[in-house]
Amino acid sequence: MKTFLERVNVLFSYIIKRFLSMLLVIFIVITVTFFLMHLIPGGPFSSERALPESVMQNITERYHLNDPIHVQYFDYLGNIVKGDLGPSFKYEDRTVNQIIEESFFVSVKLGVLSIFISLIISIPLGIISALLKGGWADRLIMMLSTVVISAPNFILASLLIYLFSLKLGLLPAAMFEGFEYMILPAFSLAGFSTAFILRLVRTELIEVLQEEYILTAKAKGLSMPMIIYRHCLKNIMIPVISYLAPQIAAIFTGSFVIETMFSIPGLGRHFVTSVYNRDYTVILGLTIFYSAILLLLNFISDLICAYLDPRIALDSNEET
Amino acid sequence: MLKKIKKNKIAFISFLTIILIILLAVFVPVITPYSYFEQELSMANSPPSFSHIFGTDNLGRDLFTRVLYGARISLAIGFFAAFLNLIVGVLYGGISGYFGGNIDNVMMRIVDIFYSIPLILYVVLLMVVLKPGLVNIFIALSIVYWLRMARIVRNQVMSLKNKEYVLAAKMLKASHFRIITKHILPNCFGPILVTATLAIPEAIFTEAFLSFVGLGVTAPMASWGVLAVDGLNSLRSYPYQLLFPSLFICITMFSFNFLSDYLRDVFDPKMK
Numbered sequence: 356m357k358t359f360l361e362r363v364n365v366l367f368s369y370i371i372k373r374f375l376s377m378l379l380v381i382f383i384v385i386t387v388t389f390f391l392m393h394l395i396p397g398g399p400f401s402s403e404r405a406l407p408e409s410v411m412q413n414i415t416e417r418y419h420l421n422d423p424i425h426v427q428y429f430d431y432l433g434n435i436v437k438g439d440l441g442p443s444f445k446y447e448d449r450t451v452n453q454i455i456e457e458s459f460f461v462s463v464k465l466g467v468l469s470i471f472i473s474l475i476i477s478i479p480l481g482i483i484s485a486l487l488k489g490g491w492a493d494r495l496i497m498m499l500s501t502v503v504i505s506a507p508n509f510i511l512a513s514l515l516i517y518l519f520s521l522k523l524g525l526l527p528a529a530m531f532e533g534f535e536y537m538i539l540p541a542f543s544l545a546g547f548s549t550a551f552i553l554r555l556v557r558t559e560l561i562e563v564l565q566e567e568y569i570l571t572a573k574a575k576g577l578s579m580p581m582i583i584y585r586h587c588l589k590n591i592m593i594p595v596i597s598y599l600a601p602q603i604a605a606i607f608t609g610s611f612v613i614e615t616m617f618s619i620p621g622l623g624r625h626f627v628t629s630v631y632n633r634d635y636t637v638i639l640g641l642t643i644f645y646s647a648i649l650l651l652l653n654f655i656s657d658l659i660c661a662y663l664d665p666r667i668a669l670d671s672n673e674e675t
Numbered sequence: 676m677l678k679k680i681k682k683n684k685i686a687f688i689s690f691l692t693i694i695l696i697i698l699l700a701v702f703v704p705v706i707t708p709y710s711y712f713e714q715e716l717s718m719a720n721s722p723p724s725f726s727h728i729f730g731t732d733n734l735g736r737d738l739f740t741r742v743l744y745g746a747r748i749s750l751a752i753g754f755f756a757a758f759l760n761l762i763v764g765v766l767y768g769g770i771s772g773y774f775g776g777n778i779d780n781v782m783m784r785i786v787d788i789f790y791s792i793p794l795i796l797y798v799v800l801l802m803v804v805l806k807p808g809l810v811n812i813f814i815a816l817s818i819v820y821w822l823r824m825a826r827i828v829r830n831q832v833m834s835l836k837n838k839e840y841v842l843a844a845k846m847l848k849a850s851h852f853r854i855i856t857k858h859i860l861p862n863c864f865g866p867i868l869v870t871a872t873l874a875i876p877e878a879i880f881t882e883a884f885l886s887f888v889g890l891g892v893t894a895p896m897a898s899w900g901v902l903a904v905d906g907l908n909s910l911r912s913y914p915y916q917l918l919f920p921s922l923f924i925c926i927t928m929f930s931f932n933f934l935s936d937y938l939r940d941v942f943d944p945k946m947k
Contacts, residue, residue, distance in 0.1 A: 380788050388800060395804050501936075505876070505928035507883050510903065510921040513910055521911065604793045612887050616907070627888050630803060638803060646792045653791060 366661060373657055377650045384646045385435060389428055392639045440640035445632045451640030454625050461531065462614070462621035466606050468537055469545035473602070477549045478595075481556025482583060488561060497557075500550035509612045512543035516616075531619045540617045544609050548602040555594055563590045593663050600656040604649050686937035689930035696927060700746035709737035712895040720913055729919045732905065741897055742919055748898040749879050749927070752812060756878035757871045759817035764824025765867060769855050771825070772832030783829065786822050794819050798881060802890040809892045812885065816878055824870050831863040865942025872935035876928040883924060899924045 415421050419430065434441060440451035484496045503511070519539060520528035527536050563569065564587070572582045610623030618624070622641065629637035699706065715735035723730040729738035771782040789797070801815035835841065836859060844854050860867075883900030885891045891901050899920050906917030 380791055383788050384792060391800055391804055501929065501932055502925075505932050506921075506925050507880055507903075507928075509883075509887060509907065510917075510925065513907055513917055513921070517910060517914060608793050608795050608884075612884065615887070630799060630888050630890065633803065635803075638800070642796055642800060645796065649793070650791060 362665065366665070369661055370658065373654055377654050380650055381643075381647055385432065385643055386428075388639055388642050389431060390424075392635045393424060393427075395635065435643070440644065441636045443629075443634055443637050445629075445634040445637070451637055451644075454637065455622065455641070455644055458620055458622045458625050461619060462610055462623060465537055465541055465544065465610065465614070465619065465621060466603065469541040469606055470548065470599070470603065472541055473545040473549040473552060474595075476545075477552040478556055478591075481553040481591075482560060484553070485557045485560035485564065486579070488557075493557075496553070500553050503546045503550040506546070508543055508546060508609045509616060511546045512540070512613055512616050515539050515543055529616075529618045531617075536617075536619075540613050540619060543616075544606050544613050547605055547609065551602065551605075552595055552598065555598055556591055559591045559594050560587060563587050589663065593660055596656050596663070597660050600649070600653040603652055607645060607649070683937055685933050689933040689937075692926060692930040693934070696746055696923070696930075697750065699743055700750055703740065703743040703747070707737065707740045707743065709740040712736070720909075720916075722913070723915060730913070730915050732916055733909065733913075738902075738916065738919055741902060742899070742923055745897050745899045745902050745920065746923065748809065748892055748896060749882060749900070749924075752809075752816070752882045752898065753875035753879045753931075755813055756816040756820055757874040759813070760821045760824050760874045761867065761871050763817065763821035764870075765828050765860065767821065768825035768828030769832055769860065772829035773836055773851065773855055773859065775833070775836075779829070779833075783826075786825055789819075790822050790826070794822065795881060795884060798885065799888065799890065802885060807885075807890045807893055809896065812882060812892065816881060820874060820878065820881075824867070824874070827866050827870050828863055831866055832859055835859050835862055865938070869935050869939045869942060872931055872938060876931040879924065879927065899927075 419427060422430070431441065438452075440455070443449045443451060443454065480496055484493045487493045516528045516539065519526045526539050528539070530536055560583075569582060569586060572586055577585070607623070610621060611627050612623075613619075614621045614623035615627045622644075625637070626641045626645075628634075629641065713736060715731070718727070718731050718735040720733055721727060721731050721735075727737050727739065729742060732738055732741065767782065767786075771779045797819045798815050801818060802811060805811040805815060832855075841854060841858055844858050849857075879899070882891060882898055883903060886898060886900030886904050891904075892898050894901075897905070902920035903917060903924060906913075906920055909916050
């Protein structure tokens with residue numbers, strides 16, 4: 356048995372290690388995306404309409420495009436450390452930071468709502484499915500979840516738009532002016548995660564229900580809801596939380612499509628627009644921003660898991 | 676193998692569906708009198724009828740024909756991506772797992788690093804650099820999507836390389852190449868097959884996404900993704916133009932997903 360101090364120590368070194376590896380990954384992502392974007396032949400300003408020589412020169416001067424590539428790279432790195440992701444090439448006086456400031460919280464609102472929806476639906480259904488394993492309800496739920504996992508989100512979204520706004524006229528199909536505007540996009544975004552978490556909960560619960568302490572609990576005369584609440588939920592939560600970070604990643608990438616379809620002024624739509632416009636600095640900046648957020652969330656979910664199950668931190672320390 | 680599949684109804688139906696779609700895609704020119712680029716503007720946006728069973732699009736092109744030609748492109752992308760995935764992933768994972776130690780450490784760290792960011796971001800970045808087009812989609816998908824395969828193969832090889840029969844082969848002075856190809860890889864067959872089957876719908880999915888952001892195949896060719904996006908724009912007035920391509924995408928994805936679920940159950944009964 357380890358003393359309390361030793362355990363704190365283990366947890367602490369685990370946190371430090373995870374944090375350092377997160378920084379390393381962010382650094383590599385910045386480097387790779389930076390050089391990838393600079394591989395593109397021609398500059399960001401070579402368009403069909405040839406610009407006058409002098410204008411071209413001014414622009415190159417202003418954005419330091421004449422500097423050798425390593426100078427540009429270190430400038431960029433330095434700016435990122437200061438929290439500045441650079442200007443947009445397509446929209447004159449807009450910076451990547453401004454774009455993020457304007458649109459990030461729209462996306463966060465939408466994302467949080469859809470995570471909430473998917474948890475609210477998937478956990479109860481997953482539990483029901485596991486308890487009635489093999490029955491018709493379980494088969495129906497599993498069938499539906501496979502259907503939802505298999506359908507690309509823009510198809511799910513267009514189905515929802517068609518049903519609820521074109522045919523029934525209940526909900527608005529586009530724009531972003533109030534809560535009712537968030538319902539359809541949030542459900543379209545939640546689809547995949549709901550099905551995924553549902554399956555995860557079902558698999559975990561089936562496994563946990565075979566443990567002997569469940570039998571003990573049954574023998575004591577505990578009711579099934581009580582057993583689930585007291586003895587199973589914590590076990591189920593670990594995989595759900597550790598998969599929540601990739602689910603958030605899925606919601607991020609899903610939001611590219613969904614925000615564009617519903618014309619929601621979020622980060623995802625800006626990303627798609629910048630890809631359309633070939634606005635390289637914005638693509639670069641947003642990719643780095645997305646990656647940083649995701650890595651941070653991964654880090655947090657790792658910490659929560661290590662807190663819920665201290666063996667995780669221990670194992671990882673013994674590995675190396 | 677086939678006999679086993681027959682026992683499971685859903686898996687069998689999925690298998691037949693995939694075969695059917697492949698056959699349709701291969702024999703399109705025989706099946707339909709139209710071509711995918713022929714425009715007949717007087718017939719534009721006509722709803723499904725006997726002469727055009729899926730109707731026509733806004734340029735009067737027969738939608739049924741376009742969907743089937745789209746199947747060629749989407750399936751080609753799926754299978755090709757899965758194939759490259761297989762080659763690169765198995766080689767990389769095999770080497771990493773077999774030699775272990777520092778080589779493994781470095782190789783797997785690289786995979787970990789790329790894996791912590793959604794792969795689709797890299798695909799989009801690569802497509803922006805490479806410019807849209809069918810060949811570039813192949814390239815982008817194959818550069819990115821082998822990561823999962825490499826991980827799975829590596830873990831399998833790790834657990835197999837200390838088995839007695841590998842030791843026996845080493846004692847008989849079999850070459851590394853022979854040990855990997857003859858003794859280790861055949862035993863990883865199950866997980867490799869499952870991962871490869873899953874890679875196909877994923878590639879089709881990714882291609883549909885790329886079409887959505889305008890990085891898909893270029894006109895007049897059309898994949899299912901491009902067709903669905905075209906249909907999306909006329910959802911209000913001609914919903915059938917979205918319905919048919921989406922239906923094909925979904926059915927194909929179901930079939931591959933059900934099939935790989937089933938394969939996983941066969942090869943790894945514990946996962947059920």
